[in-house]
Amino acid sequence: MTARASSKTSESSDKVSVICRALRRAIIEQALEPGAKLPEDALGERFGVSRTIARHALGQLAAEGLVELRRNRIAVVATPSWKEARDAFDIRIELERLVVRRLAGKLTKAQIAELNAHVDAEDRARGGTDAVSIRLATEFHILLAHMTNSPILVRYVSEVAYRCCLTLSLYSRPHSTECAINEHRAIISALAKGDEAKVMDLMHHHLDSVANRALVAPTPQRGRDLLDILAPYADEVTSDRVVKLPKVARRG
Amino acid sequence: MTARASSKTSESSDKVSVICRALRRAIIEQALEPGAKLPEDALGERFGVSRTIARHALGQLAAEGLVELRRNRIAVVATPSWKEARDAFDIRIELERLVVRRLAGKLTKAQIAELNAHVDAEDRARGGTDAVSIRLATEFHILLAHMTNSPILVRYVSEVAYRCCLTLSLYSRPHSTECAINEHRAIISALAKGDEAKVMDLMHHHLDSVANRALVAPTPQRGRDLLDILAPYADEVTSDRVVKLPKVARRG
DNA sequence: AGCGCTCCAATTGCATGCAGTTTGAGGTCC
DNA sequence: GGACCTCAAACTGCATGCAATTGGAGCGCT
Incomplete structure (x- = not known):
């Protein structure tokens, strides 16, 4: 009784699914906050697999809306508006x-x-x-x-x-x-x-x-760093290349 | 106006997304019937990409429920019960x-x-x-x-x-x-x-x-081949290794 | 013929390597 | 000091290579 429902469409027991589950849980438990970076290398190393697998897992999580993927950029935990x-x-x-x-x-x-x-x-x-x-x-x-x-x-x-x-x-x-x-x-x-x-x-x-x-209000004035706070707003901007703030301490 | 909505979560314009779109369309237009095999090599060759990409695309479509993926087996177009x-x-x-x-x-x-x-x-x-x-x-x-x-x-x-x-x-x-x-x-x-x-x-x-x-009735007595007809029933079987019919002409 | 066995081609699972892009640190000029 | 430029490290995008698994053709036995 390891898995309640092993639908054939997903989540069998290959490495990709394992990593998906781990990441999903980390995200919903806020071990990984919205905006946290998820580099393929790091994930692969952490879970003992190659980048290929980590990448695939990120793709799945992106399809679920938990992760944001932008071409040529590090994947991040989604920050929904x-x-x-x-x-x-x-x-x-x-x-x-x-x-x-x-x-x-x-x-x-x-x-x-x-x-x-x-x-x-x-x-x-x-x-x-x-x-x-x-x-x-x-x-x-x-x-x-x-x-x-x-x-x-x-x-x-x-x-x-x-x-x-x-x-x-x-x-x-x-x-x-x-x-x-x-x-x-x-x-x-x-x-x-x-x-x-x-x-x-x-x-x-x-x-x-x-x-x-x-969902108290669209004013996320919490103690997070600037980038996170701004992210929901940047969401609304249609341009791909948003505001471009002056030099500011980025996360990490 | 190539894409109506380029949500950041998916469907940018990388090769994976392109293949996803192509396959999705082929499936819903029944160019690819339910049960049709989708070998990674063949897809890669057809679309001019490597297996890696084809594989990734299949993963996405599986997440959408259009494709069925079983470990170590050729992916097939989903055959929903x-x-x-x-x-x-x-x-x-x-x-x-x-x-x-x-x-x-x-x-x-x-x-x-x-x-x-x-x-x-x-x-x-x-x-x-x-x-x-x-x-x-x-x-x-x-x-x-x-x-x-x-x-x-x-x-x-x-x-x-x-x-x-x-x-x-x-x-x-x-x-x-x-x-x-x-x-x-x-x-x-x-x-x-x-x-x-x-x-x-x-x-x-x-x-x-x-x-x-x-959805007229759960009696799919259509002209399809045996395997397809049986597939929805096999669905209900909990065992991973289902009935195992005697030798029969398989598709292809 | 029908059933089971063996073995090889086809195929997947995964890691690695290389090329192109982004990031951001440090130096330079104003 | 601050804006700008340059460049190398970091990272992604993708192809390829190798080991492991599958399935089904051929073969022998009954």
Whole structure:
């Protein structure tokens, strides 16, 4: 039971997939912050593979939107603009409404137990770091998606949820995870009862409130370095070659 | 105006992207049928690049679900199961409802003209092959997604629409494109009027009817070869090493 | 004929090497 | 001091080479 679902489309067990998983996790746990550089050499060396493999992994992550790739430039962890973040949440809401619609009243006892166990884990993690809480909360939703038994749905929900995870780390204030946990419990309960309308409503408002609580404003005045802070703005600029600020200490 | 949107996450203009686009188009136009083999060498030679590049392109397409990759085996054009096809359509319905909700009443005159022009093109193509009709119909939806100005939405709608395109070629009877075209016109009209509820309803029923008209039944008794016919069933088998039929003429 | 075995051509998995591009450090001139 | 130029190190883009795996043709056995 190493992998829950080994869809044939991706994530078998070749080196590329291994590196993808490792990087993905590092990114969503903020071990790698948005904007962090990901040179192929360094990755290859770190994971004991050649640049070819590292490069391929970066390509996959770029397709998922977690990494930004620009020709002849070092890959960096994606820095979604506020607008993109909002978009991702909107899409996520629709997808997850579909998930719970499919699940309402159809969960086995074992599945309900699994969900409850996960929320318990979230509860226990409340004392830990924000990053872990966010990751667990995200994984709750992915767990739900898995239960639909639809690989496609799993893929899209995972992807968009990871994206949201990433943006939360960018724009969120240190939020209270408590209500999210309660909302998770409410969702499980409504799913078990089979109240489709209610569970869809719960999920909608749950995600909407997470988004609204988190995506406070398009003013990322956090302690990050200038380049990171400016990056979302540079996003809007159509020109490929943006502002070109005067000499400033760059990261690294 | 070579590329409508050059999102930084993908599809710049490196060789990999070029090959991706070419293959994607070949697949959705059924020049490459589901199950068709895609050896790296052959692709590389055909496109004048090395295997490295072809391989990378295949990886991207696999991430999009258009190609199936199995370790140490030749890549093949994906052959989605009937269940996967249905799933893809369900997801697509949700995503596209989001698209039209965002677009209702917000289209410029120029955009409306562009949409109408596209449907006119669909109309003119009615005499042509099914593949072209299906592609144009698909592209109408992608065009809509582009108008939301949301790269993420564009990406997901495109991806899932291509997947649907692929499944249509697998499971659809030679369908009448006429009503689809009329429905497209109705959607444009409702979008222009800004009647959000109506346009969402139209889109929902449009896609649902396309799905129902097309995905006739999980009995793909078409003239394809045995391996293709069996593939969707093999999908359900959990074991990696499936049935192993007696000697039979394989494709190629 | 039908079944299994062996072996080789075809193909993938991956590392490495080379050429071209970008970056940014240091020097020069104003 | 600050803007500008130059250049080498760093890095990417891509092709090629080699080892490992697959599959299927041929062959022998029943």
